[in-house]
Amino acid sequence: SVVWVLLAPGAAGMPQFSTFHSENRDWTFNHLTVHRGTGAVYVGAINRVYKLTGNLTIQVAHKTGPEEDNKSCYPPLIVQPCSEVLTLTNNVNKLLIIDYSENR
Numbered sequence: 374s375v376v377w378v379l380l381a382p383g384a385a386g387m388p389q390f391s392t393f394h395s396e397n398r399d400w401t402f403n404h405l406t407v408h409r410g411t412g413a414v415y416v417g418a419i420n421r422v423y424k425l426t427g428n429l430t431i432q433v434a435h436k437t438g439p440e441e442d443n444k445s446c447y448p449p450l451i452v453q454p455c456s457e458v459l460t461l462t463n464n465v466n467k468l469l470i471i472d473y474s475e476n477r
Contacts, residue, residue: 391428391429391430392429393416393423393425393429393431395418395421395423396421396434397420399419400418400419400420400421401418401419402416402417402418403417403418403419403465403466403467403469404416404417404466404468404469405417405469406469406470406471408471409471409473410473410476412426412427413425413426413427413432414426414427414429415469415471416469417466417468417469418466419438419463419464419465419466420436420437420438420439420463420464421434421435421436421437422434422435422437422466422469423435437464437466438462438463438464439461439462439463439464440461440462440464441459441460441461441462442459442460442461442462443455443457443458443459443460443462444462445457446459
């Protein structure tokens with residue numbers, strides 16, 4: 374499991390550490406990006422996407438999986454039904470990008 378650590382200067386020049394890890398240590402972090410205006414930290418992980426404050430406090434945790442799926446099915450299943458056998462499948466974050474036009 375990966376733990377994100379933020380090192381920032383604190384009072385009297387002593388460093389302060391903030392840490393963040395997912396609820397499930399088996400969920401791997403895939404991507405991280407920081408909003409250039411707000412400093413919010415976005416983390417893409419297996420089965421989750423997180424929005425954190427600059428000191429790594431969770432603001433939002435969005436569940437993205439596991440979901441019933443089959444790699445032979447055309448995603449998403451709500452658009453086109455699939456006749457293949459479905460099994461619980463982890464969602465692996467492949468891209469994490471900030472939409473600055475919508476500030477999200």
